[in-house]
Amino acid sequence: xxxxxxxxxxxxxxxxxxxxxxxxxxxxxxxxxxxxxxxxxxxxxxxxxxxxxxxxxxxxxxxxxxxxxxxxxxxxxxxxxxxxxxxxxxxxxxxxxxxxxxxxxxxxxxxxxxxxxxxxxxxxxxxxxxxxxxxxxxxxxxxxxxxxxxxxxxxxxxxxxxxxxxxx
Amino acid sequence: xxxxxxxxxxxxxxxxxxxxxxxxxxxxxxxxxxxxxxxxxxxxxxxxxxxxxxxxxxxxxxxxxxxxxxxxxxxxxxxxxxxxxxxxxxxxxxxxxxxxxxxxxxxxxxxxxxxxxxxxxxxxxxxxxxxxxxxxxxxxxxxxxxxxxxxxxxxxxxxxxxxxxxxxxxxxxxxxxxxxxxxxxxxxxxxxxxxxxxxxxxxxxxxxxx
Numbered sequence: 001x002x003x004x005x006x007x008x009x010x011x012x013x014x015x016x017x018x019x020x021x022x023x024x025x026x027x028x029x030x031x032x033x034x035x036x037x038x039x040x041x042x043x044x045x046x047x048x049x050x051x052x053x054x055x056x057x058x059x060x061x062x063x064x065x066x067x068x069x070x071x072x073x074x075x076x077x078x079x080x081x082x083x084x085x086x087x088x089x090x091x092x093x094x095x096x097x098x099x100x101x102x103x104x105x106x107x108x109x110x111x112x113x114x115x116x117x118x119x120x121x122x123x124x125x126x127x128x129x130x131x132x133x134x135x136x137x138x139x140x141x142x143x144x145x146x147x148x149x150x151x152x153x154x155x156x157x158x159x160x161x162x163x164x165x166x167x168x
Numbered sequence: 169x170x171x172x173x174x175x176x177x178x179x180x181x182x183x184x185x186x187x188x189x190x191x192x193x194x195x196x197x198x199x200x201x202x203x204x205x206x207x208x209x210x211x212x213x214x215x216x217x218x219x220x221x222x223x224x225x226x227x228x229x230x231x232x233x234x235x236x237x238x239x240x241x242x243x244x245x246x247x248x249x250x251x252x253x254x255x256x257x258x259x260x261x262x263x264x265x266x267x268x269x270x271x272x273x274x275x276x277x278x279x280x281x282x283x284x285x286x287x288x289x290x291x292x293x294x295x296x297x298x299x300x301x302x303x304x305x306x307x308x309x310x311x312x313x314x315x316x317x318x319x320x321x322x323x324x325x326x327x328x329x330x331x332x333x334x335x336x337x338x339x340x341x342x343x344x345x346x347x348x349x350x351x352x353x354x355x356x357x358x359x360x361x362x363x364x365x366x367x368x369x370x371x372x373x374x375x376x377x378x
């Protein structure tokens with residue numbers, strides 16, 4: 001068991017014990033809030049996970065892999081961004097896809113754009129956590145802000161590597 | 169035996185209605201369509217194993233989700249929001265964005281701990297730049313993802329490149345967010361955060377009895 005997971009279970013227990021000690025109703029309010037969030041999250045979490053698994057099954061990995069290995073890094077960045085944007089999957093799926101793209105000769109810039117786009121957009125996270133916990137207006141703001149970021153990350157890789165080549 | 173009174177039953181029904189709401193049905197629809205495509209193109213075996221595995225892993229996540237939401241709920245009630253909001257106010261400028269970025273990097277755990285934390289920050293009155301910088305930093309630079317996934321699967325060299333390329337992103341995102349005029353109505357508004365009917369008086373009364 002890793003430390004993060006251990007902390008995830010220990011912290012709530014500590015907080016509960018502390019608020020029992022306070023005996024001022026915080027325990028009831030806090031647990032009620034947790035219960036409300038749980039009931040709201042769980043149904044969509046279940047269907048979203050199933051939908052995500054089917055979507056991943058249908059992704060044409062071979063075609064994407066070819067584009068990511070394209071001679072032009074800009075095409076690779078664009079395709080990487082779009083792919084990462086659309087994949088609603090857990091890290092295990094995304095990173096094993098990335099590893100197989102890398103083995104097939106994908107460019108670093110395209111891979112960086114792919115992983116960055118996935119980490120920022122991850123549709124399943126948006127629907128499961130962000131909408132219910134923060135609301136639609138926050139999600140709109142964040143998606144608007146986040147859209148250029150994977151392209152930027154990919155571009156930074158291209159620029160940095162060409163600078164390095166010139167130096168060496 | 170009546171576990172819930174009428175008021176509480178209404179509250180629970182409203183909760184369920186929100187849980188099984190638009191996005192639930194949207195996802196159920198997508199699952200139906202994509203599941204149908206998998207069944208059609210890849211056969212029933214692929215359909216059943218994919219469906220079963222994904223449901224099993226979703227159910228396996230439940231203890232973690234429950235723990236994270238309990239943590240978020242308890243932090244939410246225990247946190248001295250008024251005092252905190254003085255620290256995370258708009259005035260913190262660029263320094264605030266840097267701190268938010270660092271906080272995002274060291275926030276351990278998956279989305280089930282990062283998003284409740286983000287909601288707590290929002291409830292504490294952090295400005296939009298800080299909220300966006302924090303969650304962007306957690307997403308792109310989060311230590312746990314880098315250590316658990318980037319390093320073993322992509323190798324140290326790629327990991328370094330990706331981290332360096334991502335370093336400026338949270339700050340840029342925060343700066344852009346502060347300039348975008350979308351009106352934020354956050355769900356963490358303390359006044360309407362809990363749909364619990366006002367029957368807590370009874371409980372306080374009980375607790376005061378010797």
